[in-house]
Amino acid sequence: MFEATREIYWNVGHGVLIPMYLFAIIAIGILVYGFKKRLELYKIGRPLNRFDNKAERFQFMLKNVIGQIKVLRVPGPGIAHALFFWGFLLLTIGTTLVFLQADILHPLLGIKFLKGAFYKLFSLTLDIAGLIAILMMIGLFVRRFFVKPEGLETSKDDYIMHGLLFAILITGFLIEGVRMAATELKVNPSLAVWSPIGLMVAKMFSGMNESSLLSLHIGLWWIHMFLAFGFIASIPYIKFRHIFTTSANYFFNDFRQKGSIDTIDLENEEAESFGVSKVNEFTWKDIFDSDACTKCKRCQDRCPAYNTGKPLSPMKLILDIGEAAVNGAETNVIEKISTDVIWSCTTCRACQEICPANNEHVNKIIEMRRNLVLMEGEFPGEEVMMAMNNVEVNGNPMGLGFASRGDWAEGLDVKVMSEDSDVDILYFVGCYASFDKRNQQVAKSFIKLCNAAGIKVGILGKEEKCCGEPVRKMGNEYLYQMVAMENIETIKSYNVKKIVTTCPHCFNTLGRDYKDLGFDIEVEHYTTFLRRLINDGKLKIKPVSFECTYHDSCYIGRYMDIFEEPREVLKAAGGNIKEMSKNRLESFCCGAGGGRIIAEESIGEKISVKRVKMAEETGANMLVSNCPFCLTMFEDGVKMAELDEKLKPRDLAELLVERLES
Template structure:
C-alpha cells in the first residue's frame, strides 16, 4: 500500500466543508487586513523617512534575521528557545500550506498528489518533530514567564492570549492526528504510523475507544482547531502577535548608513521648532518601532542607567511613545517619558545592539532632548549650562582658555599646522587630552609612539575646538554644528590627508557625523593606527609580562565594531587580559557618554563605580581603556569604589610607550 493518507479524512471535501472553511479564513484575513491598515494610519502620524533604498541589502537583512533568527539568537536561553519555536512553528505552517495546496489545489483541480511515498513519510516525521519541539520550547517559555519570571519582565494579557492560543493549536493538532491514526493506521498501516511518532503515542492512548466515538472526537477537534487558527489570525493586530509582521519588517527598514549616526538637522531652514515635542515630530519609523517591540527587556537588562537605579528603561521609553501614538497624539513626549529618564541615557547603544527587533532607541532620546534644549532651554543641571557656556566662549567644556589648547605639546616632537611644516597625520587631540592633567599623558604617549615609528605629527593647537559630540548628544544641535563647521573649515584649509584621534567620541563624530557637513578627510582611531604600525614593523615594542583587564569603550566598540585592535596592542606589549563578564558588544558603559561627562550623576548609584567593580572582580590590578572619557570616569570610579591601591586605570598608549622606552634603552 502506498504511503499516504486521506487529507480530509472524516471531514469531507465538499461544498459543505470548503465554503464555511474558506469563509472563516477570508473573514479572519479581512479583519487582519482592516486593523492592520488602522495601524498603518497610526504610523502615518510621523514625519516621512526614506527607508527603502538599496533593497537587495535590505532583503538580505530581512532574510538573515527572520529565517536564521540572527538577532534573536544573540541572547542564549530565551533567544534559542524563541528561535527553535519560530523554526518549529514555521515548519508546521509550511506543512499546512502543502496540505492545502494538494487537497484544495493540485488534487482537486488536476488529480495530482505529491504527499505520497517517501516524501510523505519524511513530511510526517518532520511535522511531528516540529510540533513536539514547538510544544517543548513553548512550555519552557511559559515557565520562564510565569513561574521563574526574571525581574523586570512584564507580563500582560497579550502574553496569556499568545501562550494559550499557541498551546491549544499545537495540542489539538496532535489530538486530531492521534484520533485519525487510531482509526486508520495503528492496526491497518503500523509501518506508516511509525513515521508519526508523537501522533502514534497519542493514538495508542486513544485506541481503546470505539472508532465511531473517535470519529466524532476527531471531527469536533478538527473544527475547533480550525477556529483556533482563525482566532490566531484575528488576534495578530490586537496583541504582540503583530511582531510577526512588524519585527520582520523592521529588519528591512533598518538604517544602512554609518552605524549610530544621527540625522543632521537643518538649522538654517524655516523650521519653527526643533527636536520632538509631540509624536508628530518623530518619523513614521520611530512610531513603527513601538509596534515592533516585544517587551523582551533585553535592552533594559543591558542599560547601564537602569542597572544603577536610574529612572530609565529603554523598553519603557518605546512603550510610552507607543501609547502616545495610539491614544494621546497631542501629549508632550517629555512628560510621557520623564525628564530624569531622558537625561539618564548615556547613548551607549547597548540597547540597540542587543534588540532582537532592530529598534532604534538612541535617536529618539536625542530628538526629545533637542526639543528640551533648543526650544525650552533646559539642561540636566547648572553644571551643564556652565559647560555649554565654556564651549561657546573657549571651544571646550572645561573652561580653559582656547589659546592654551596646544600648551601640552611644548617640547614634544609635534608641529602646529599653522607653522607650515609637513606632517604625515593630523592628531585631533580633543578637549580632555588637551587640558586635563591626567589625560594629557595620553596625548604625550601617542605623540612619542608616533615619533618612535617615524611618523610626523601635526596638531591644530588653539585652532582646534571641541568636536561637539557631547553637546549634540545632550540635544544642543546648534552648538554642535557651529563647532563642527569651524573644525571642518580649519582642517580642510590645511589640506590634511589623514586625521588620527585617541578619543572614540571624536573619532565617531569626525568619521561619521561630520560627513553630512562636507568633511571627507580619512579619520582613524589611534588603536587601529598603532596596531598597523606594529604589524608593519615601524613601531618596535619590547614585551613585558603583565596581567590586566580591558574595557571596551562604547564609541569604539558598539559604534564602530573595533574590539580586536586594542586587545592586540595589549598583547603586543606582553599583556594577558582577564576579560570582564560584560565585554565587547555587551560591554558596560563607563557613564560618560551622551554628554554625561559634563553632568553630575545625582540619581541612583554611579555607573563608573559599578564598572570598576566588574574590573576588580577579574583579579587584575590594571584596568586598560582607550578613551579619555573612560579614563576620567575610571579614575573617579576607583576612588568611589574604594579600590585605590588595588586597581589602577591606564590608557593602552601609556603601556605601549613604556615598552618602547625599554626597547630603546636596551
C-alpha cells in the same frame, strides 16, 4: 502494499471547504482591518524613506528573521524562542503544502506530491517540529509565569498568546493521533512510525471504537480550525502583531553607518520647531517601533542607566511613545516620558545592539533632547549649561583659555600646523587630552609612539576646538554645527590627508558626523593605527608580561565594531587579559557617553563605580581603556569605590611607551 500518503480531508469530507474558507476570509478580514487601524497610527508620524534598496532590505530581513540572529544572542530564552519559531515555521510551511495540494494542485491539475518518501520525511519533520514547539513553549511558559525574571512584564496578552498557541499545537497532535488510531494503526502500521508523536497519541486512543474515534476527530478538527483562525484574527490586536512588525522592522533597518544622527538644517525658515516634543514630530518608524517591541526587556537588562537606579528603561520608552500615539498626534511625549528619563541616557547603544525587534532607541532620545535645549532652553543641570557656554566661548567644556590648548606638547617632537603643515598625520587631540592633566599623559605617549615609528605628527594647537560631540548628544545641534564648521574650515586649509585621534568620540564625530557637513578626510582611531604600525614592524615593542582587564569603550566597540585590535595590541605588549563578564558587544558603559561627561550624575549609583567593580571581580590589578572619557570616569570610579590599592586605570598608549625598544 500501501502507498505512503494520507487522505487530507479524511473523515471531515470536502463539504467543510465552504464554511472553512468563509471563516478564513472573516479571520483575514479582521486581521487586515486591525493592521489598517495600526497603519493609521503610524501615519501620525513624519515621513521617512525606509523603502529604498528593496532587494538589500528584503535579504537583510530574511537573514535575520529566518536565522533568528539577534534572538540567539541571549542563551536560554533566546535559544528557546528561536527553536519555537523554527518549529512553528515548519508547521506553517507544512500546512501551506497541504493547502497547495488539497485545494489547488490536486483538484485543478491532478498533482499529488505528499506521497512516498517525501511524505514520510514531511510527516517526520512536522512531528518533530511540533514537539519542539510545545517543549519550548513549556520552557518559556515556566520562565514567564513561575520564574518571573525581574522586569519582565506580564499582561493579559501573554495569557492569551500562550493559551492559544498551546491549544493549537496540542489539538493538532490530538487530531493526528485520533486519525492514526482509526487508520494507520490498523491498516498501515509501518507508515505510523514516521509520525512518532502522533503514534504515541494514537496508542492512547487505540481502545476506542471506530464510531467514537470518528466523532472525536470531527470535533477536534473544528476546534483546531477555529483556534487557528482565532490566532490569525487576533494578531493585530495583541502582542502577536510582532510576528509581522518585528519582521518588517528588519526590512526598515537604518543602513547608514552605526550611530548616524540626522543633521538639522538650521537655516530652514519653514521649520516651526527643532527636535521632538509631540508624537507627530517623531517619524512613522519611531511609532512603528512600539508595535515591533516584544517586551523581552533585553534592552532594559543591558542599560547602564537602568541598572544603576536611573528612571530610564529603553523598553518602556519605546512603549510610552506608542501609548502617546494612541492618545493623539498632539500628545506631549516629553511630559509622558519625563526629562529625568531623557537625560539619563549615555547613548551607549547597548539597547539597540541587543534588541531582537531591531528597534532604534538612541536617536529618539537625542531628538527629544534637541527640543528641550533648542526650543525650551532646558538642560539637565546648570553645569551642562555652563559647559556649553564654555565650548561656545573657549572651544572646550572646561572653560580654559583656547590659547593654551597645545601647551601640553611643549618639548615634544610634534609640529603645530600653523607653523609647519608638512606632516604624515594630523593628531586631533580633543579637549580632555588637551587640558586634563591625566589625559595629557596619553597624548604625550601617543606622540612618543609616533616618533618611534618615524611618523611626522602635527596638531592644530590653539586652532582646534571641541569636536562638538558632547553638546550634540545633549541636544545642542546649533553649537555642535558651529564648532564643527570651524574645525572643518581649519583642517581643510592645511590640506590634511589623514587624521588620527585618541578619543573615540572625536573619532566617531569627525569620521562620520562631519561628512554631513562636507568633510571627507580619512579619520582613524589610534588603536587600529598603532596595531598596524606594530604589525608592519615600524613600531618596535618589547613585550613585558603584565595582567590586566580591558574595557571596550562604547564608541569604539558597539559603534565602530573595533574589538580585537586593542586586544592584539595589549598582547603584543605582553598583556594577559582577564575579561570582565560584560565585554565586547555586551560591554558596560563607563557613564560618560551621550554628553554625560559634562553632567553631574545625581540619580542612583554611579555607572563608573559599577564598572570598576566589574573590573575588580576579574582579579586583575589594571583596568585598560582607550578613551579619555572612560579613563576620567574610571579614575573617579576607583576612588569612589575605594579600590585605589587594588585597581589602576591605564591607557593603551601609556603601556606601549613603557615597552618601546630603545
